[in-house]
Amino acid sequence: MDIIQPGPASFHIDLAGYEGATAANRRKSDRERLLVAILRDFCIIVFGILLPIYFLLYDMPPVFSVQLPAIKGLDMPVSVAAAPRSPLSISPAFNATLHASNRRATGRCYHNGEALVSYAGFTIATGRVPGFCVPGKGDGEIQFPASADGVGVPEHVLKRMARERRAGATQLDVEVRLFRRDDRSNRPTWIWCGLRMDATTQPANVAPCTVLGLQNWFSTNLYG
Numbered sequence: 001m002d003i004i005q006p007g008p009a010s011f012h013i014d015l016a017g018y019e020g021a022t023a024a025n026r027r028k029s030d031r032e033r034l035l036v037a038i039l040r041d042f043c044i045i046v047f048g049i050l051l052p053i054y055f056l057l058y059d060m061p062p063v064f065s066v067q068l069p070a071i072k073g074l075d076m077p078v079s080v081a082a083a084p085r086s087p088l089s090i091s092p093a094f095n096a097t098l099h100a101s102n103r104r105a106t107g108r109c110y111h112n113g114e115a116l117v118s119y120a121g122f123t124i125a126t127g128r129v130p131g132f133c134v135p136g137k138g139d140g141e142i143q144f145p146a147s148a149d150g151v152g153v154p155e156h157v158l159k160r161m162a163r164e165r166r167a168g169a170t171q172l173d174v175e176v177r178l179f180r181r182d183d184r185s186n187r188p189t190w191i192w193c194g195l196r197m198d199a200t201t202q203p204a205n206v207a208p209c210t211v212l213g214l215q216n217w218f219s220t221n222l223y224g
Contacts, residue, residue, distance in 0.1 A: 064209040070095040087152035109133040110178040
């Protein structure tokens with residue numbers, strides 16, 4: 001009887017199994033790439049949303065308001081009849097109070113401030129604002145004088161001011177430029193405030209101010 005001897009083991013390749021494993025690996029790799037892409041896009045979206053909010057809250061300026069409790073020197077000069085058509089000179093003097101309410105958790109400090117008071121586009125007084133600090137989530141105020149000696153204003157403008165004062169509708173513009181000190185950037189902050197006054201004194205109410213953020217990039221010297 002012939003005995004059949006077993007032959008050497010063959011290296012048979014299961015092509016169907018190999019292709020199946022390759023497809024599974026490809027699907028797994030695609031899922032991983034998709035997951036990475038989703039996480040990347042999510043991080044970009046979150047970063048794009050939170051970063052402006054962070055800088056907005058971090059750089060959020062205080063809420064400013066101003067009051068002019070004492071005003072003098074706005075009356076018509078007695079020499080109007082002598083020179084009815086020439087510019088007239090007045091010497092206004094204001095004692096202003098600037099209020100600041102800090103919305104940040106950290107304090108904010110300013111220094112070397114400048115201020116001017118104008119009417120109908122004419123600057124009638126200027127002044128310097130002393131340095132001051134406002135605590136985090138706190139309030140503060142600073143007083144400063146603004147005045148002018150013999151500033152020229154056309155007669156028709158002064159007559160208009162007198163009529164508006166009698167009617168209690170005189171509009172004064174107060175502009176203040178403050179410089180940052182707490183972050184050593186010396187960046188300017190421009191503030192505009194509109195005040196109404198009558199024939200005697202400024203109303204007791206404090207007038208709110210607007211912080212002109214875009215002016216920070218195009219600042220000029222208030223004194224020319």
